[in-house]
Amino acid sequence: MTVSIQLEVNGKPVQAAVEPRRLLVHFLREDLGLTGANIGCETSLCGACTVLVDGNAVKSCTMLAAQADGASVTTIEGLAQNGELHPLQEGFWEKHGLQCGYCTPGMILSANYLLAQNPSPNDEEIREGLKGNICRCTGYHNIVEAVKYAAERMS
Amino acid sequence: MAGVLGTSIKRREDPALITGRGKYTDDLKVEGMAHAAIVRSPYAHARIRGIDASAAEALPGVLAVLTARDVAAAGIPGVVPVGWLLPDLKQPAHPMIAADTVRHVGDAVAVVVAEDRYVARDAADRVAVDYEPLDAVADVVAALEDGAPAVHEEAPGNVAFDWEIGDREAVDAAFAQAAHTVELDLRNNRLIPHAIEPRAVLASYDSSTGEMTIHMTSQNPHVHRLLMTLASLGMPEHKVRIVAPEVGGGFGSKIHHYADEAIVGLCSMKLDRPVKWTATRTETNLTDAHGRDHSSHCELALDADGRIAALRVDTKAAMGAYLSTFAPAVPTYLYGTLMSGQYDIPAIHCHVTGVFTHTAPVDAYRGAGRPEATYVVERLMHLAGEATGLGPVEVRRRNFVPPDAFPYQTQVALAYDSGNYGPAMDRALEMIGYDDLRSEQASRRGNGAGRRQIGIGFSSYIEACGLAPSAVVGSLGAQAGQWESADVRVHPTASVTVYTGSSSHGQGHETTFSQIVADKLGIDPDAVEVIHGDTDLVQFGMGTYGSRSAAVGGSAIVRSVEKIIEKGKKIAAHLLEASAEDLEYEDGSFRVAGSPDRALALGDVALQAYLAHNYPDDLEPGLSATSFYDPANFTYPFGTHVCVVEVDTETGSIELLRYAAVDDVGNVINPMIVDGQLHGGLAQGIGQALWENAVYDESGQLVSGSLMDYAVPKIHNLIPFELDRTTTPCPHNPLGVKGVGEAGAIASPAAVVNAVVDALAPFGIDHIDMPLTPEKVWRAVNS
Numbered sequence: 001m002t003v004s005i006q007l008e009v010n011g012k013p014v015q016a017a018v019e020p021r022r023l024l025v026h027f028l029r030e031d032l033g034l035t036g037a038n039i040g041c042e043t044s045l046c047g048a049c050t051v052l053v054d055g056n057a058v059k060s061c062t063m064l065a066a067q068a069d070g071a072s073v074t075t076i077e078g079l080a081q082n083g084e085l086h087p088l089q090e091g092f093w094e095k096h097g098l099q100c101g102y103c104t105p106g107m108i109l110s111a112n113y114l115l116a117q118n119p120s121p122n123d124e125e126i127r128e129g130l131k132g133n134i135c136r137c138t139g140y141h142n143i144v145e146a147v148k149y150a151a152e153r154m155s
Numbered sequence: 156m157a158g159v160l161g162t163s164i165k166r167r168e169d170p171a172l173i174t175g176r177g178k179y180t181d182d183l184k185v186e187g188m189a190h191a192a193i194v195r196s197p198y199a200h201a202r203i204r205g206i207d208a209s210a211a212e213a214l215p216g217v218l219a220v221l222t223a224r225d226v227a228a229a230g231i232p233g234v235v236p237v238g239w240l241l242p243d244l245k246q247p248a249h250p251m252i253a254a255d256t257v258r259h260v261g262d263a264v265a266v267v268v269a270e271d272r273y274v275a276r277d278a279a280d281r282v283a284v285d286y287e288p289l290d291a292v293a294d295v296v297a298a299l300e301d302g303a304p305a306v307h308e309e310a311p312g313n314v315a316f317d318w319e320i321g322d323r324e325a326v327d328a329a330f331a332q333a334a335h336t337v338e339l340d341l342r343n344n345r346l347i348p349h350a351i352e353p354r355a356v357l358a359s360y361d362s363s364t365g366e367m368t369i370h371m372t373s374q375n376p377h378v379h380r381l382l383m384t385l386a387s388l389g390m391p392e393h394k395v396r397i398v399a400p401e402v403g404g405g406f407g408s409k410i411h412h413y414a415d416e417a418i419v420g421l422c423s424m425k426l427d428r429p430v431k432w433t434a435t436r437t438e439t440n441l442t443d444a445h446g447r448d449h450s451s452h453c454e455l456a457l458d459a460d461g462r463i464a465a466l467r468v469d470t471k472a473a474m475g476a477y478l479s480t481f482a483p484a485v486p487t488y489l490y491g492t493l494m495s496g497q498y499d500i501p502a503i504h505c506h507v508t509g510v511f512t513h514t515a516p517v518d519a520y521r522g523a524g525r526p527e528a529t530y531v532v533e534r535l536m537h538l539a540g541e542a543t544g545l546g547p548v549e550v551r552r553r554n555f556v557p558p559d560a561f562p563y564q565t566q567v568a569l570a571y572d573s574g575n576y577g578p579a580m581d582r583a584l585e586m587i588g589y590d591d592l593r594s595e596q597a598s599r600r601g602n603g604a605g606r607r608q609i610g611i612g613f614s615s616y617i618e619a620c621g622l623a624p625s626a627v628v629g630s631l632g633a634q635a636g637q638w639e640s641a642d643v644r645v646h647p648t649a650s651v652t653v654y655t656g657s658s659s660h661g662q663g664h665e666t667t668f669s670q671i672v673a674d675k676l677g678i679d680p681d682a683v684e685v686i687h688g689d690t691d692l693v694q695f696g697m698g699t700y701g702s703r704s705a706a707v708g709g710s711a712i713v714r715s716v717e718k719i720i721e722k723g724k725k726i727a728a729h730l731l732e733a734s735a736e737d738l739e740y741e742d743g744s745f746r747v748a749g750s751p752d753r754a755l756a757l758g759d760v761a762l763q764a765y766l767a768h769n770y771p772d773d774l775e776p777g778l779s780a781t782s783f784y785d786p787a788n789f790t791y792p793f794g795t796h797v798c799v800v801e802v803d804t805e806t807g808s809i810e811l812l813r814y815a816a817v818d819d820v821g822n823v824i825n826p827m828i829v830d831g832q833l834h835g836g837l838a839q840g841i842g843q844a845l846w847e848n849a850v851y852d853e854s855g856q857l858v859s860g861s862l863m864d865y866a867v868p869k870i871h872n873l874i875p876f877e878l879d880r881t882t883t884p885c886p887h888n889p890l891g892v893k894g895v896g897e898a899g900a901i902a903s904p905a906a907v908v909n910a911v912v913d914a915l916a917p918f919g920i921d922h923i924d925m926p927l928t929p930e931k932v933w934r935a936v937n938s
Contacts, residue, residue, distance in 0.1 A: 021273070030272075034175070039353075040351045040436065042436055043863050045861075046436070075175065076175035089173040098172055098173065099404070099662065099831060100661030101172030101173070101661070102401075102404060138831060139834030139835045
């Protein structure tokens, strides 16, 4: 059995028939080939699979593809515009906010949501805002710097 | 290019990773790919009475269910070997798939292959395994008690090995005369590495060629190929290609050769089609080799002046259910040999018992033996500061190996090549504002031991990096030597490709190694490509772990560049009608000494090397060189870390206030990357001290098997780190570098625990085992 869904992914319309149990992250990764969202756990704790659904940061391993019917989804692949990196992407590069890069797409999209809510967060607000995303490489020090860099660029 | 070494060049790895274009193993998709799911034991110890796979096989989309019978029928070796040996090591077989007995929760008993990932998991749940549960033992101390359930018949008393280093009699004599002695019983908590990318493998066998390509999460593809072909699949080594694409962190966990990767290879061979398997977090936590898990009794003897007279350590080290790749080396060669720390200790004895338990195997995890050794030495030094009344700073200073004593031969095999420990301590004290902190502490204590106490903890660590000089580890009994290879090729247009045996998984080798070549050849780093992680492209290499890539892999690259310059001089001399001895190479040009206008750019020489029609008679064409660099010694990074905490004595909660680290990692190639490595190591070490704990219950169930129960540090748990460096170059490698990947994880557990214990000194507390949860702290305060 499948259900039909229509949604927008990175600004483009997508139509698909999916198994009702299919996770959004598997739909994005395996059906659409958008492998930027990564899977790091199955308990909604690591945040590597974070994407934006109608502007909200959502862990796509905890949402069914069927639930995204009618939604607008942005993945890391859709963040750069016209070949220009998003300020958060620049910030992570500039400030060495990533090492292995596995958590990075989710971290950047969570930070994107944070900055949409609070365009000039202080260090504590950044740490509070990103606590749903685990990075095992950086010790987070430079992730805070990367988000501050982006916030300044965007203001 | 001048100034390229020691510069924070942005990483060339990042554009792919920040845009989602980097391809990790699970991102790969090939035509005809099937999916595997592994059926695992829910028991820590059980006999398998039978397996009924019929319900799984009946599910549409299921291609095969394989068990130990299929491994036997395939006529392959079918085992998972141990790579490092010790004298008298018990080596019970570790079958790829358990045949009659399972020995830890997560042991593989069957594998299902299906057309679809979801169907594979559905089918795995339908494989009915009839188990007869047996008594199990998960605790390293309990496993040695009389009557403990045996993990392997071949290892009576669950002893895998009994190892010692140092001079027991000299230590006993020194203790008999000591003015002060301190002692400690401690547990070094078991950790789960938690690389954020779970292990994964995509094996593609093609019966028409007999070749198999395996993409997998690997820190060392050549080592994996060797162990996979030799011991597991029995394929000819040259018919197997292993590729490590983007690898999402490792921290040791992706060094080891595991059953699962071999099982997926067998599935691909049986089905003659590509098969992918990606671990869930739960699976990876049950099967990744864990770290640490020691129980130790440690004693330090000092004379009346507070000088160390002797150190005695007895450690029980868990091996888990099977010996993993490096496992026997970790609590021995990488632990006992580090017991001198930064100190001049005249007598040391360290005895280690390796212990089988019904748990996941224990093997190298960030620091691998050295954090455990540092924890022993630095906890004892804290107690020694108290016992002698000298305090933590003076007792360390008084015992540092003095700067004029290098090279310094320790009593535990290692010879420290260089060091200067005092300045790192001085700088750390200055950064942290030590005197002011002590005043603040005194004033809080003066107020009737108020609720919020602050504590200051030190850790002056040593590590041995650049694994591993063949001669040194060979003399200790290891059946392995660890050099590194580098093949450097200058193209006709003077751009360069480096093929290195070091395999990056987040460290930024491509950036760093390009800086090395750019510096030595005097060219732009962007003219240098770095290839790694593919056994078909790179000749044999040892991989990335043990903070070895810059010191060993980087040195191999320098050796190759030197050979290229030597050959280039001969070509240039021919073209310039000069003598090769008169040529110098500088800033990308070969010049005749004393005649600055007689020069040729690298590109002119490279082009001629490939055209070769105006060329020295005795020289082969081409401009490339291969080196195998076997280091003369380990490298010995060191430093002093200071942690400041506030402890709420009513709730037991701990707040990190400051963390200052002064590290000496030798010359620095890319400061940004070096600082990043330190940050990450600190987070893992602080995590061990405060939160992380792999807990098995008495029946051998892993009760902290998911991120719900295993507390990996999150961003709001941690604070900004304050870093600085001293620089004492390594004297025996051409870059003067030492290694930095593990320093943070090695130093920080002791610094944090010493800080908490310092805060709680008014309560008479001198030790709490990690992790220092609020409950443990509260109980200590209230006992």
